[in-house]
Amino acid sequence: MSSDLSQCSDKELAAQARAGRERAYRELLARYKAAVFGLIVRQVGDVDEAMDLTQEAFVAAFAAIDRYDGERSFRIWISRIAINKCRDWARRRKVRAFFARALPIEAAHAVVSDTPLPDREADDRSELARVQAAMARLPQKLREVLVLRGVEEVSQAEAAAMLNVSEKAVETRLYRARIRLKALLAEL
Numbered sequence: 376m377s378s379d380l381s382q383c384s385d386k387e388l389a390a391q392a393r394a395g396r397e398r399a400y401r402e403l404l405a406r407y408k409a410a411v412f413g414l415i416v417r418q419v420g421d422v423d424e425a426m427d428l429t430q431e432a433f434v435a436a437f438a439a440i441d442r443y444d445g446e447r448s449f450r451i452w453i454s455r456i457a458i459n460k461c462r463d464w465a466r467r468r469k470v471r472a473f474f475a476r477a478l479p480i481e482a483a484h485a486v487v488s489d490t491p492l493p494d495r496e497a498d499d500r501s502e503l504a505r506v507q508a509a510m511a512r513l514p515q516k517l518r519e520v521l522v523l524r525g526v527e528e529v530s531q532a533e534a535a536a537m538l539n540v541s542e543k544a545v546e547t548r549l550y551r552a553r554i555r556l557k558a559l560l561a562e563l
Contacts, residue, residue, distance in 0.1 A: 386445030393440055400437055407450055408433070410527075411457045417522045418461040420507060428464055432457040447536065454529075454537045458519060465515055509559035517552035524549050 380388060380402040391399035411432055416425035436443075436456050443452055510518055523534040524545070535542045 385449035389440055389443045389445055389449065392437065403437075403449065404433055407453050410450060411453055414454055414522070414527055415457050415461055417526050418458070418519065419464055420511060424464065428457070428460045432460045435460070448533075451533055451536045455539065458537060461519075462515065505560065505563050506556075509556055509563055512559050513552060513555055517548055517555060520545055520548040521552040521556065 380391075380398055383391070383399075383402070385403070385406075388399045388403050392403065408429060412425055412429045415428045415432070416422055419425055419428065432453065436453050439456075443449065510521065513521065519538060520534060523529050523537060524531070529537070531542050531545050534545045538545065540548075
């Protein structure tokens with residue numbers, strides 16, 4: 376095996392990682408951290424939370440590297456783990472939101488932020504904030520497919536693999552997400 380790991384396939388890197396080669400882990404991280412971070416930040420809308428969730432996704436993936444079969448894309452495998460981390464985060468957030476309702480209404484303004492993500496340049500920041508607010512109101516299953524297909528621009532087959540659903544389910548959810556988003560934007 377060459378010392379230049381950038382030439383290795385994901386399957387080869389996973390095998391080396393299983394054998395305890397730290398450089399293989401680093402190479403996998405270098406290849407996919409930006410894509411995973413981008414996916415997560417678009418799901419949760421918070422850069423700091425996305426950094427934590429990205430780290431959690433890679434820790435979980437590396438702990439389960441023995442379960443990576445090498446026949447499918449590592450990107451799809453790690454993206455699926457990342458989506459599950461986002462779902463866990465959303466569940467925890469709902470619990471926190473339940474308890475946050477007990478706070479005085481004045482305290483709630485400090486929690487909410489409608490500032491667009493700093494890594495996105497937009498001519499009209501208010502429109503971006505409006506779209507983000509509308510997307511945040513979509514049900515999670517619809518938001519996930521909209522982010523994957525519309526923002527991340529993954530194929531229908533890749534989105535289906537990442538979400539562990541059929542391609543037809545992705546198509547249906549995307550259709551419903553677009554309809555709901557259009558209605559939400561009209562409300563806002």
